[in-house]
Amino acid sequence: MTAPPSYLDLLKAVDNFPYIDISSTPYVEDANLAFYRLLLPNDSRTHGYIRPSIVRKLTWPPAFQIKHNIPRTVQLLDDSNGKDTAAACNRAFYEVIENAVKDKTFPFLTSMQWENYRLMGANYETVQMLRSASRLFGIASRGAHMTAYVRTNNGMKIWVGRRSAHLITYPGMLDTTVAGGVRAEESPFECIVHESAEEASIPADYVRENAKAVGAISYIAKGSAADAESSSLLIPVVLYNYDIELPEHIVPKPEDDEVEEFYLWDVEQVKKAMISRQFKTNCAAVMIDFFVRHGIITDENEVDYLDIVTRLHRTLPVATASSQRAD
Amino acid sequence: MTAPPSYLDLLKAVDNFPYIDISSTPYVEDANLAFYRLLLPNDSRTHGYIRPSIVRKLTWPPAFQIKHNIPRTVQLLDDSNGKDTAAACNRAFYEVIENAVKDKTFPFLTSMQWENYRLMGANYETVQMLRSASRLFGIASRGAHMTAYVRTNNGMKIWVGRRSAHLITYPGMLDTTVAGGVRAEESPFECIVHESAEEASIPADYVRENAKAVGAISYIAKGSAADAESSSLLIPVVLYNYDIELPEHIVPKPEDDEVEEFYLWDVEQVKKAMISRQFKTNCAAVMIDFFVRHGIITDENEVDYLDIVTRLHRTLPVATASSQRAD
Structure with missing residues (x-):
């Protein structure tokens, strides 16, 4: 019998890209790690890491200048004549991704019809690309999670969701109360407000008034491009966390088809489900952060x-804030 | 006029050791960074980083084996014949530090009469050394901070302490409500319980019942050995954070001579004092963490x-948990 995983084991399953200082080292010795750095116009900071095989497979429009020597770079040029750099960047990303959709380069890239993700650290508002393609470019992606809890006479209880069985990713697994990818044009808080209504039927006004920003967690996943090659992607992720205390009369209910059911569980039930790996991996990380902030996991009880x-x-090895400040 | 510091500027003033991956790189090119790694018996993990000039100045007992080639190491040997490795380590640390006290090697090391700090990641319970000498060995030090707050009709107020004018470190500056170095033999929580009574006259029972562990922050300070040489030390620090909500009738009062006065300030007053650098530097970091956890600093209002x-x-580049697990 295998020993149950520790909390740290659960985190390692999410934050599973090797702990190397990729931002300062070319890693020529290891071809698998010789990523290309994604550079935006007039900005020397790295915004993403692209695997060599991805660079080879994509059909790049002329706005991208590719340098194969170490340090390898994919430099996006500004072809707007200084008029609208963000729009120029967005056209270029649209084009390279549209090429991949047309050419059926990756099995998961079948349509341009989906929401966009923002490049977090871009100096131009708002540089963005198709969400489903963002992992190929190794840009930081933004998610938002809200944990709803209830204070009862028997201690704290937590609202846990179960993902629908028909979802492509993590079907049937446990989830935080409310979660979603943050669209390019919105803030994490706005994401939580609309996802609360869409996924859990929690009134938007109540969330706007009572949800509390409590920090963010960040990790780097070793994703797969789901293509023939086994070498991994580098996917930096930021999850913005919110807590909300719910009165007993507000009961989350599945509203769209993403959630199958909600459970109101005490801490021991949640722990048990985590340790038996029933949670979607990054939701376990959100829950561990919740446990730390609420004094459930402490230095005294956790080595x-x-x-x-x-x-x-x-x-994260990418820019996550604009380097251009207002005065 | 200089612009006021951002919150990130305040953190950079605390976490001021360069962001280099010192654990995986010898840094031979830069003599200033060619630290010696401190190794404990039967354990290949690094427990501290010692500056070359410190290695030269100290008079090492035979239990320490010093290797000057890269990677440079100070290896502590077990001379207990397997009887009590922790005691053997502690004798060796006592001896090398006592030599420095006798020889007046460092101006701040004048006495063996002070509390001890634990080596956090040691596999033997409890390896420890004199608190005032710990910075020379670059071991992780443990502190505990508690922020007391009051919910009022006019919003949250925070209890802020002012350090006594006669203290050697940061005299007269602002501090968290309760703080202290965690002694080798105690847990962070125990530290907060007795410091609350000693520093702020908050009843131990009330703290034991109501203080909530809310996480930890960690940083690496570029300390000085206060000797003739200008090159810096590497000081990893962990601060365990606690929140406590106080009812209006429990009012912190200076009890020992470390705190001069307590103020009950609203968030704007605390912010103003932080931005004008009135807080002890690492207390500003604790307060920033409090602001993040309480939704005062958010992604929406802070770039x-x-x-x-x-x-x-x-x-931190040192071991912070025992690698020997119970089954």
């Missing part, structure tokens, strides 16, 4: 306490 | 949000 806390907040 | 959150939780 890995500090490693858990730092691992929940990995420094 | 550096993610950088702040990750910077508050730096991965």
Whole structure:
């Protein structure tokens, strides 16, 4: 019998890209790690990491200048004559992704009809690309999660969702109360407000008034491009976390077809489900952060306490804030 | 006129050791960074980083084996014949530090009469050394901070302490409600319980019942050895954070001579004092973490949000948990 995973084991399953300082090292020795850095116009900071096989497979429009020597770079040029750099970037990303859709380069890229993700650290508002393609470019993606809890006479209870069985990713697994990818044009808080209504029938006004921003967690996933090659992608992720205390009369109910059911569980039930790996992997990380902030996981009861806390907040090797400040 | 510091600027003043991956790189090119790794018996993990000039100045007992080639190491040997490895380590640390006290090697090391700090990641319970000497060995030090707040009709108010004018470190500056170094033999929570009584006259029973563990922050300070040489030390720090909500009738009062006065301030007053650098530097970091957890600093109002959150939780280049697990 295998020993049950520790909380740190659960985090390692999410934050599974090797702990190497990829931002400062070319890693020529290891072809698998010799990523191309994605550079935006007039900005020397790295915004993404692209695997060599992805660079080879994509059909790049002329706005992208590719340098194969170390340090390898994919430099996006500004072909707007200084008029609207963000729009120029967005056209270029649209074009390279549209080429891949047309050419059926990747099995998961079948349509341009989906929401966009923002390039978090871009100096131009709002540089964006198709959500389903963002993993290929290794840009940081933004998600938002809200954990709803209820104070009862028998202690704290937590609202846990079960994902629908027909979902492509993590079907039937447990989830946070409300979660979603943050669209390019919205803030994490706006994402939570509309997802609360769409996924859990929690009134938008109540969420707007009572949801509390409580921090963010960050990790780097070793994703797959689901193509023939086994080498991994580098996917930096930021999850913005919110807590909300619900009165007993507000009961989350599945509204769209993404959630099958909600359970109101006590802490022991949630722990048990985590340890038996019933949670979607990154939702386990959100729940561990919740446990840390609420004094459920402490230095006194958890030998890995500090490693858990730092691992929940990995420094990402991409720009995550604009370098152009207002005065 | 200089612009006021951002929250991220305040964090950079605390977490001021360069962001280099010192654990995986010898840094031979830069003599200043060619630290010696401190190794404990039967354990290949690094427990501290010692500056070359410190290695030269100290008089090492035979239990320490020093290797000057890259990677440079100070290896502590077990001379207990397997009887009590922790005691053997502690004798060796006592001896090398006592030598420095006798020889007056460092101006701040004048006495062996002070509390001890634990080596966090040691596999033997409890390896420890004199608190005032710990910075020389670059071991992780543990502190605990508690922020007391009051919910009033006019919003949240926070209890802020002012350090006594006669303290050697940061005299007269602002501080968290309760804080202290965690002694080798105690847990962070125990530290907060007794410091609450000693520093702020908050009843131990009330703290034990109501203080809530809410996470930890970590950083690496570029300390000085206060000797003739200008090159810096590497000081990894962990601060365990606690929140406590106080009813209006429990009022913190200075009890020992470390705190001069307590103020009950609203969030705007605390912000103003932070931005004008009136807080002890690491207390500003604790307060920023409090602001993040309480939804005062959010992604919507702070451009550096993610950088702040990750910077508050730096991965430390030393072992911070025992590698020997119970089954």
